[in-house]
Amino acid sequence: MIDANNEAAGKNSLLADFYREMRRVRTFEERVGELFVRGQSAGSMLHLSIGEESAAVGICANMRDGDTFTTHHRGHGIFLARGADPARMMAEIAGKEAGYCHGKGGSMHIADMGLGHLGANAIVGGGIPAVVGAGLAARNRKTNAVSFAFFGDGATGQGILYESMNMAALWKLPVMFVCINNQYGMGTRIDQATANPNLHERAEAFGLAARTVDGLDVEDVNEAAAELIAGARAGQPAFLVIDCYRFFGHARKDKSPYRDETEEAEGRLKDPVIRARDKLISSGMMSEADLDAWDAEIATEMDATIDFSIAEKEPQLSSMYRDVYAPGEPEPEPVRTRLERVLARE
C-alpha cells in the first residue's frame, strides 16, 4: 500500500513504488487467469484489470485511513493497491472459506470493511450511490474521509450515476467518482454506446470538478488524483476519467472477436507498467536487473496465492445459512429441516 502524501517518500522512490505495485496487480491478474485454466476458480466470470493498473495504483496512493470505496466487477487491482492480502483474494476467487467473503462472494464481490472496501459489485453502476451515503456519513460525523466510486465507462449508461453526481454536488460531499475508461463495455466500444464520449463533461454539467487523464503514465494519474482528491476532501466532489485499454477479453472466456488484432496491438502499447519501468531505467533510477529481481519476487508472492487458494477448504455446507441476517438473529430454516418437521409422523 502506497501513501503518496507520506513526506518521507521522495519523487523517485514514489515512481518505483508505483511500478512495484502495478506489477503486483498485473501479476496477480495473470495468476487469476491461471487459476481459471487450472479449473480451480469458482466459475469463469473473472474480469481482469490488465492495462488498468495506473488507475488502481494512482488513485489508491492518495487514499487515507478511513477513506472508503466501492468498485465494479473489474476491481481486483484496486483492492490489491489498497493493501489487500492477495492470498485471501485468490481464495475468494476460488470460492474457498479462507477468502475475504468465505466463498460467498467471489471475484465480483470481494470486500473488506477493515480497509474501507464497501464492496465490489456485479451490477453495473450498483456500487455508485453508496459513496453518496458514505460521503454524508463523513460529513455528518466529521471524519474527513473521502468516499470513492470506481466504475467503468459502461456505467455511464446508468441513470443512477447522474442521480448520484447531482446529490454529491448539491450537498458538497467528499466524494470522488473514478471512471476507468478502458474503451469497452463487453463488446461495445464507447463510441457505440454514447454520442458524446467526453465523459467528464457530464460531471462538469452537474458542478463537479472533472478531468480526463491518460492512464499511460501513473505519475499523471497520481497528480490528477492528488489534486481532485484534495478538493473532494474539502467538499468539492470530483470526477476523474482515466483513459486506458482493456488488454484482454471482457471476462476470462471472451476472445474479443469484435475487435481486430491491429487495434489490440496498438491498445496494448498503452501499457502503464512498461511505461513506468522504462522511465525508471532511462532516468537511471533503477537498473533492469533490479527491476527483474522485483518482478521475480512478485511472481513468487503471487504463485503462492494459487497454492494457498487450492489447498484451502471449501466452505462448510452449514455456513450457507449464516450471514443472511445479523449474528444472533435466527438463521433461515433449511428447506430439508422444514420438510422433516412438517412431515414428521408417529
Next chain:
Amino acid sequence: MAKIETTYRDALRLALTEAMQADDNVIIMGEEVGRYGGAYGVTKGLIDEFGEDRVIDTPISEAAIVGAAVGAGMAGLRPVAELMYVDFIGMTMDQLANQAAKIRYMFGGQIGVPMVLRTQGGTGRSAGAQHSQSLEAYVMHTPGLRLAMPSTVDDAYHLLRQALKQPDPVVFIEHKGLYTMKGTLDTDAEPAGWGKARVMREGADIVIVSYSRQLHHALAAAEILARENGIQAAVIDLRTLNPLDFDTIRPLVEQAGRAMVVSEGAMTSGVAAELAARITEECFDFLEDPVVRVAGEDIPISVSPLLEKHSVPTPEFISDAVRMMLK
C-alpha cells in the same frame, strides 16, 4: 422444416429469426444482442440478417431499454427486449410493473403493450449472488404481465413464437443451465397451446409440478423413485406461470392425493408457495398430505459451487422429499 435436432439456444434463435422474417415490426434491443450475438449467444448472427435498425445494441441502461420497448410496442413495433440477467430486473421494475403492466387497464383498455422481455436466470455457473437468482415471483406477483419459462428445446421455440403473438407484455425467462441442452424440435407439429401445462410423466402416487430447469430435476427424481422405490410420480411442466393452467393440475392431484411443487426460486412467497396454496384450496378434499414445496433456500446464492448447488433443489433432494411424504 419439420423435425430437427437442435439446442435450446438455437431453438430460441430460430423462433426469433422466423418471427423477424414474418413481421418487419419485430425488433430486438438490448445489451450485446447485435455484434456480440448476446451474452449467451441466442441472437448470434441476427444483426447480419436483419440489420442494425432491427437488432439494436444498447448502452448499459436497463430501465430505458425496457421503457423504450414499452413505447415501441405502443407505437406499432413488436419489440423483444433482452435483459442479460433476470437479476437486473429490479432496475427495470418501474417500467415493467408500473408502465408495461398497467397501461392497458389504467387507460381503460385503449391500448396494450405487445412486447416480450427475454431474460435468463438460475444457478449453475458460479456466477454469484447478483447473477444467479430466480426472480419469477416478482413477475408473477404483478397483474398485467404474462410469464413464460421454457424447459425444453421444443418450448424454447414454440413458447417464444407464441409469446411473440400475445397482445400483452410477456416476460420470457430462460435458464442459463439449459442453453446447451439438446433435443428434438418439430417446428410443424401443433404445439401445446399458450397457457397450457404439459404432463411430462404419468404416475399415480404423487404429482410433482415444476417448470424451467427444475422440471428436469423433477423428472430425474421420478426416475430414481421408480427404480429404487417403485414409486410412480406424475410430473407436470407448467410452461407458462401466467396464464396458469390449473385444469391440467387438478385432476391429477385429485387422483394421486399428493402433490409437490418444485421451484428454484426462494421458497418464501415464491411460485411454489402460490401453487401450493392453490392446490390446497382447490383439491383440499382429495389430499392425504400437506402440499409440499421443494424450493430454493431462503438465502442468496454463493459463488462457491458447493454452496450454490445445495441452495436449490437437486434430484436427490426431491426424491428424498417424496420418500418422506410417502413413508
